[in-house]
Amino acid sequence: MIFATVGTQGQFDRLIRTVDEWAGAQGRTDVFAQTGPSDYHSEHIRTQRFIDPTEFRKRVEAASVVISHAGMGSIITALELGKKIIVMPRRASLGEHRNDHQLATAKRFAEQGRIMVAFTEQELLGKLDQVQAVAETERLSAQASPSLISTIRTFIGTGRIRFENRDVSP
Amino acid sequence: MLGSPVFRGKALLNNGTPQSHGVRPKLLAVSSGGGHWVQLLRIRHAFEDCEVTFVTVHESYRAQVPDHKFYLVNDANRWTKIGLLKAARRIAWILWNEKPDIVVSTGAAPGYLAVRFGRMMGARTIWLDSIANVEQLSMSGNQIGRCADLWLTQWPHLARPDGPHYTGSVL
Numbered sequence: 019m020i021f022a023t024v025g026t027q028g029q030f031d032r033l034i035r036t037v038d039e040w041a042g043a044q045g046r047t048d049v050f051a052q053t054g055p056s057d058y059h060s061e062h063i064r065t066q067r068f069i070d071p072t073e074f075r076k077r078v079e080a081a082s083v084v085i086s087h088a089g090m091g092s093i094i095t096a097l098e099l100g101k102k103i104i105v106m107p108r109r110a111s112l113g114e115h116r117n118d119h120q121l122a123t124a125k126r127f128a129e130q131g132r133i134m135v136a137f138t139e140q141e142l143l144g145k146l147d148q149v150q151a152v153a154e155t156e157r158l159s160a161q162a163s164p165s166l167i168s169t170i171r172t173f174i175g176t177g178r179i180r181f182e183n184r185d186v187s188p
Numbered sequence: 189m190l191g192s193p194v195f196r197g198k199a200l201l202n203n204g205t206p207q208s209h210g211v212r213p214k215l216l217a218v219s220s221g222g223g224h225w226v227q228l229l230r231i232r233h234a235f236e237d238c239e240v241t242f243v244t245v246h247e248s249y250r251a252q253v254p255d256h257k258f259y260l261v262n263d264a265n266r267w268t269k270i271g272l273l274k275a276a277r278r279i280a281w282i283l284w285n286e287k288p289d290i291v292v293s294t295g296a297a298p299g300y301l302a303v304r305f306g307r308m309m310g311a312r313t314i315w316l317d318s319i320a321n322v323e324q325l326s327m328s329g330n331q332i333g334r335c336a337d338l339w340l341t342q343w344p345h346l347a348r349p350d351g352p353h354y355t356g357s358v359l
Contacts, residue, residue: 025222070248071221090223090320094230094358119320126322126343132359158359162230166340166356170234170314173338174213174290177312179353 021081022051025089026068029056030114033106036139037085038063040146050077075099083149085142088120093133100157104134104145216288216311218243218279218302219295220263223320225249227294230358231316241286243279243298257286261298276301283309293332294318300332307335314338319357321346 022037024030034053041049042062049063052074056067069077078084078095086092088107096103107124108114121137128135134149136142161167172180215238219228225244229252232240242253245263261278262271279301283291291306292314293299303313315336317325322343325333333339339351347354 071225071246072248072251088320090318091221091226092223094223094226097359119323122323123320160230161233162227162358163356166342166358167231167234169340169353169355170231170292170316170338171237173314174215174234174238174312177337179338 019081020046020049020083020085021077022049022063022085023074023077023092024052024054024056024087025092026054027108027115028113029054029058030087030108031056031058032112032114032139033085033087033142034058034060034063034065036106036142037146040143052077085146088124088127090123093127094158097132097155097158098160100155102134102149102152102155104136104142104149106136106142212237212239213289214238214286215240215290215292216243216283216286216302216306217241218261218291218293218299219245220298221245221249224295224299224318227316227318227358228292229253231292231294235292238290241288243282243302245298263298272297272301276305280305283311290314292316295326303332303336307337312337314340316340316358317342317346317352319343319359325352 024033034051034056035058037049037051038060051063051065052069053065053067075095078099078101081101084096084101084103086103086105088105093103093105105124107120110116110118124135127133134145136145172178215235217228217240219225241257243259243261245261247260250258259282262274275298279298283305288311290312291302293303294316295318303315307313313336315333319342325341325346333352341347341352341354342357344354346352
């Protein structure tokens with residue numbers, strides 16, 4: 019099962035259309051897409067405009083690959099559940115978002131090697147062809163980095179901020 | 189009833205400030221939906237010693253925090269005036285009800301309001317800017333971070349000596 023998701027902030031038909039065409043060309047019948055407020059008519063994949071967060075998690079759980087806009091909810095959920103994820107950032111110049119912060123997010127995450135990133139439709143097709151051969155992703159631990167947890171816990175308990183043996187009073 | 193109790197009641201609320209009502213401090217954890225909520229859940233282990241109440245924007249998130257008090261607020265993400273006013277009224281009411289010792293948020297608009305009002309009521313406030321903000325802080329983050337007692341970014345290159353501070357990320 020392949021799960022494509024674009025969140026709720028306006029249409030991202032560029033992603034949906036590319037996945038739809040790829041599924042048609044490959045004869046894949048196991049693709050489901052959450053399309054957001056879109057009027058694009060898919061031919062080869064099943065779609066739903068919105069799904070609730072519980073179903074969203076179930077869909078990710080059931081998928082072998084997640085294809086997503088660069089939204090943190092999708093990225094973190096896929097990593098938590100140990101799923102391979104291909105991310106295509108929304109672009110402001112194409113009316114897909116208010117600004118290009120998804121582009122910046124995707125670049126940083128790509129540098130860290132945690133996710134696959136496609137900046138164009140062409141790249142997305144390429145990654146879709148490669149993804150089955152990519153090794154499984156390890157599940158992220160269920161919580162944030164220990165140092166972040168410890169900073170917040172210390173602050174809650176004492177009202178102090180501790181950085182590498184240095185106490186700071188806010 | 190839902191007027192603006194925070195402003196009128198400021199003097200009264202001082203009775204309820206830090207840890208006068210039991211052993212475990214009361215913590216209000218606030219976020220909007222999607223990535224903000226997912227990030228809030230990933231730092232919840234830091235709240236273990238607290239009595240935690242969650243405030244967020246989708247009813248279906250309730251099932252993920254079954255043992256906690258849970259409030260809904262409308263998502264004022266687009267900063268429309270009417271949406272913001274509704275959210276402000278609701279957040280003010282929740283704060284008045286709960287009188288938390290600590291307010292934590294991962295964004296966006298509902299968290300901004302909660303930190304702002306929480307601060308006015310004498311709560312200790314924490315703002316964790318979203319990991320999605322890799323080039324600059326979010327608009328709400330930049331404004332509210334200065335107000336929060338603990339202001340954190342999740343990217344080392346965005347940290348500054350006077351805040352935001354970096355000590356790790358949700359990943």
